[in-house]
Amino acid sequence: MPAIDRRLLSHFDWTLFLSVLALAGIGVLSVMSASYESSHHALNGLVTRQLLWILIGTIIMVSALFFDYRAMLTYSYPIYAASVALLIAVAVIGHSTGGSRRWINLGFFHLEPSELAKLAIVLVMVRYLREEPPRGGWRLRQMIIPAVMLGVPAVLVLKQPDLGTALVLVLISVTLVFVSGLSWRTMVALGLAAMLAAPVSWHYLKPYQRQRLVSFIDPKADPLGSGYHIIQSEIAIGAGGTWGKGFMKGTQARLNFLPEETTDFIFAVFAEEFGIVGSIVLLFLYASLIARGTWIAQHARDRFGALLALGLTGIVFWQVAINIAMTTGMLPVVGIPLPLVSYGGSSVLTMMTAMGLLISVNARRRIHS
Amino acid sequence: MMAALSAVAVRLYYLQVIKNSEFTELADRNRIRIRRVTAPRGLVFDCRHRPLVDTHPSFNAVIVPEDSDDLPQTIQSLETLLGQTGIKAKLDAADDEGRPEYEPVTVEERLEWPQVVALETHQLDLPGVSLEITPARHYLYGSLAAHLLGYVGEVDREDLMKASYKSGDEIGKFGLERGWEPFLRGEAGGQEIEVDSVGRRLRVLKEIPDHPGQSIVLTLDLDVQQAAEQAMQGKMGAIVALDPNNGNIISMVSNPSFDPDIFGGGVKAVDWHKLMTDPDHPLQNRVIQGAYPPGSTFKIVDSIAGMEEKTLTPETTYECNGGLWFGGRTYHCWRKHGHGAIQLHRAIVSSCDVFFYQVGEKLGIDKLSHWAHLMGLGERSGIALDNEKGGTMPSSAWKQKRYHERWYPAETLSVAIGQGYVTATPMQMAQVASIVANGGIRYRPQFVKEVEGLDGAPTKTYEPIIEDRIAFDPEVITEIRNAMSDVVNSPGGTGHKAQLEGIEVAGKSGTAQVVGNQSANLESGEDEDKIPYKYRDNGWFIAFAPKDHPQIAVACIIEHGGHGGSAAAPVIHDVMKRFFELNPPNPASTPDLTNAVPDPKVAEREN
Numbered sequence: 001m002p003a004i005d006r007r008l009l010s011h012f013d014w015t016l017f018l019s020v021l022a023l024a025g026i027g028v029l030s031v032m033s034a035s036y037e038s039s040h041h042a043l044n045g046l047v048t049r050q051l052l053w054i055l056i057g058t059i060i061m062v063s064a065l066f067f068d069y070r071a072m073l074t075y076s077y078p079i080y081a082a083s084v085a086l087l088i089a090v091a092v093i094g095h096s097t098g099g100s101r102r103w104i105n106l107g108f109f110h111l112e113p114s115e116l117a118k119l120a121i122v123l124v125m126v127r128y129l130r131e132e133p134p135r136g137g138w139r140l141r142q143m144i145i146p147a148v149m150l151g152v153p154a155v156l157v158l159k160q161p162d163l164g165t166a167l168v169l170v171l172i173s174v175t176l177v178f179v180s181g182l183s184w185r186t187m188v189a190l191g192l193a194a195m196l197a198a199p200v201s202w203h204y205l206k207p208y209q210r211q212r213l214v215s216f217i218d219p220k221a222d223p224l225g226s227g228y229h230i231i232q233s234e235i236a237i238g239a240g241g242t243w244g245k246g247f248m249k250g251t252q253a254r255l256n257f258l259p260e261e262t263t264d265f266i267f268a269v270f271a272e273e274f275g276i277v278g279s280i281v282l283l284f285l286y287a288s289l290i291a292r293g294t295w296i297a298q299h300a301r302d303r304f305g306a307l308l309a310l311g312l313t314g315i316v317f318w319q320v321a322i323n324i325a326m327t328t329g330m331l332p333v334v335g336i337p338l339p340l341v342s343y344g345g346s347s348v349l350t351m352m353t354a355m356g357l358l359i360s361v362n363a364r365r366r367i368h369s
Numbered sequence: 370m371m372a373a374l375s376a377v378a379v380r381l382y383y384l385q386v387i388k389n390s391e392f393t394e395l396a397d398r399n400r401i402r403i404r405r406v407t408a409p410r411g412l413v414f415d416c417r418h419r420p421l422v423d424t425h426p427s428f429n430a431v432i433v434p435e436d437s438d439d440l441p442q443t444i445q446s447l448e449t450l451l452g453q454t455g456i457k458a459k460l461d462a463a464d465d466e467g468r469p470e471y472e473p474v475t476v477e478e479r480l481e482w483p484q485v486v487a488l489e490t491h492q493l494d495l496p497g498v499s500l501e502i503t504p505a506r507h508y509l510y511g512s513l514a515a516h517l518l519g520y521v522g523e524v525d526r527e528d529l530m531k532a533s534y535k536s537g538d539e540i541g542k543f544g545l546e547r548g549w550e551p552f553l554r555g556e557a558g559g560q561e562i563e564v565d566s567v568g569r570r571l572r573v574l575k576e577i578p579d580h581p582g583q584s585i586v587l588t589l590d591l592d593v594q595q596a597a598e599q600a601m602q603g604k605m606g607a608i609v610a611l612d613p614n615n616g617n618i619i620s621m622v623s624n625p626s627f628d629p630d631i632f633g634g635g636v637k638a639v640d641w642h643k644l645m646t647d648p649d650h651p652l653q654n655r656v657i658q659g660a661y662p663p664g665s666t667f668k669i670v671d672s673i674a675g676m677e678e679k680t681l682t683p684e685t686t687y688e689c690n691g692g693l694w695f696g697g698r699t700y701h702c703w704r705k706h707g708h709g710a711i712q713l714h715r716a717i718v719s720s721c722d723v724f725f726y727q728v729g730e731k732l733g734i735d736k737l738s739h740w741a742h743l744m745g746l747g748e749r750s751g752i753a754l755d756n757e758k759g760g761t762m763p764s765s766a767w768k769q770k771r772y773h774e775r776w777y778p779a780e781t782l783s784v785a786i787g788q789g790y791v792t793a794t795p796m797q798m799a800q801v802a803s804i805v806a807n808g809g810i811r812y813r814p815q816f817v818k819e820v821e822g823l824d825g826a827p828t829k830t831y832e833p834i835i836e837d838r839i840a841f842d843p844e845v846i847t848e849i850r851n852a853m854s855d856v857v858n859s860p861g862g863t864g865h866k867a868q869l870e871g872i873e874v875a876g877k878s879g880t881a882q883v884v885g886n887q888s889a890n891l892e893s894g895e896d897e898d899k900i901p902y903k904y905r906d907n908g909w910f911i912a913f914a915p916k917d918h919p920q921i922a923v924a925c926i927i928e929h930g931g932h933g934g935s936a937a938a939p940v941i942h943d944v945m946k947r948f949f950e951l952n953p954p955n956p957a958s959t960p961d962l963t964n965a966v967p968d969p970k971v972a973e974r975e976n
Contacts, residue, residue, distance in 0.1 A: 232399075234384060234392065235395045237381070237384045237385060237392070238384040238385060238389055238392025238395075239389070239392045239393045239395070240385050241385055241386070241389040241393065242385065242389070251397075251400045251563075252396055252399065255399070255563070255571070256566035257399045257566045271381070271385065272396075275385060276381050276385040276386055279385070280378065280381070283377060283378060283381075286374070287370075287371075287374055290370055317370055317373075321373045321374075325373075325376075328377065328380045328384060329384075330377070
């Protein structure tokens, strides 16, 4: 398509916007399927709420077009501070389910601050790294501040405990640090540190987290215990076949054999009902979304916009990669939602806000180029 | 990024395309439970198509513990209503065996009617408890022909490995129930039920109809069987009646007996223990498992063997003075003062021991053994029941093999009067009577006439099986028949209690010493009643009738009954009387076997 047409068509990134809505739509269908009970109507509370979040998210996303992303230079620290404060609040007054404290009960809404933390970490990291690094890249001592910025929320999240989100925070930060320019010596040093951290962190893992790692290596060792998640998820995906069992016809989710079927394992629900054809469509939507994000980063008007776009795209990429790898049995089970598809207000709103910021970065490029 | 997504795509291809069928099956196994519906077992009829065994609905109490909000309270109410305890233990045991949630536990099987009513009326106090209807085996006449009909019981581990049985199924364990299991069993149906992850039943996906088992028509005649049971009442022993024209079993009783109903639906430990430890062995089928010394009934075999081997003729005369000096000791005749000069006919009628000592001695054990084996002694009859015994028909080779010792001629004397090493089952002695009756055909005894499909038409019929045609000299058989007739009908005969009005019965009595009972024989002059019961002789009688056109051949043993003529002959009398009331002798309808020329081919077997 000629460049001139694109410019004329819009300041608005339709590809990104429509990919996001398509993914959200897949999410609604899957949540509908996963939460269906024979005694209830298909449009139950969960589905209605998810639709509401998507509506709010869409408004945010569209409004972001008129919001200059550079204002985030001002808001990043306050947002970061608020997010850390909320994480602390979770630790104190948090609402606990299934042995972990992740939510703050706001009455109408269970707020999950760790979702907001993903956005916050990108904002502060990008704000710090927006400066050009010295010749040869960032030195190790210049990495102390980012390490602290990452460390505080990461430890708080890990304490909930929420290994998956902590992992995503680390991966996003590392991605940003790498792309923003790192000296070779720093890279080697960080690499060594990571290798040392592995056995140490094993020591700090909760027993159930260790169990999951063991189960990942041999899920059949404890089929009704911690291996259950992986086995049931693989069964659901595998039973989907080429075309899937059809909408609302997946037995694994409907009869509750799948755990966490509306959130972390939503991909298995979708894959059982829509088969490999549906799964490839889903992957294609994520691929186009990530490709758009990367393209926006390359064409951003400034370094802040470029890093911001990369960080936001990174949130999507890492979560998609880890979530699907986990549900298909390629990685151990860690609790990470599938962006835009999994049920959850905090997750949906955070992701759609992030997508809105991407649209904003893209829009600024157009105006000033 | 593309690498990560490609890896995921490859993984999806592996799971969803390559492994699809495997995972589809696993998903179905997750959600589909099969509830079996046992097919009703086939019925069993007598030869006149009167039901002997049927299947009727029986009620079991089952509980789904998850459905009760106050389980201890429910258990208590249930225990009160059923009048039993230990339900908690049953539930715990089921959980220990890995019962999935929402899987019902059977608490009590075969409820009595008042228990059913109690559970129905107190349904509201018993959340989670329900009644389950299952087909239960019922033996209409209790212990009648129990050893032949057998019984059913729950499958054991061994059965489960063999065939398509599921835990809790019933299977024939004994007798006809066991032998004809594949016909009687039918094919279980079932329901495919969709359950959720906690096992809650959601809906029936598929109904698989069951196919009831086929029915069995026996050769047994209920009326004659009842007469036999009646005549055996209170006695220990056995009686079996055969049709000499085809080997069909008309009636068969082994006493003491048992009630096969107690085995269905889980035999109670008390009952089982009682049966197993009963010193009279009620579970043993004496007709085919009781090997007894045949006593004087064996003299029929001596006579045939002697005449066939030409060492004996009807004119051969021996002197009986009450005993025979042989090998350094005296072998007594049961009649202390002897029979004087005696020939075959009178020797059979009065059962002279001294005469037959000499018949045996002239023959030698091996020739005697040869003819006895031809007549089925020392051989299993081949009846389709388990654990049949073949008894013992000794020979010199047998002794060499068994005891590594040569045969002493004196031992032949004991065998000749049916004592010593020789033992026979009532079935074998009935075979001897049948062979004399039909002139030399040894049939395999059978008790099933046909298998009947659901539409009532036979799907399988059982033809007579000839095990052997023995080339007897017809004159020999005529001689024996005449003598056997006089045993019953002549004034001095030992079997006059088997006489029937208007029908010529032929028979032979036997009185066999119980092993270890050397002193307590009649010869000592002791009164029979004064001998302790367990040392009293076993009384035998074998018979067939009518003499010239036989329709029935019978053998009966009464354990510790004393003299065969007084203990066993009356039983046979009652059985034959009933038989001929129902089957009046009609010479035209049965083949005249008196002059039958036996087939020279000796061995003819069919299967």
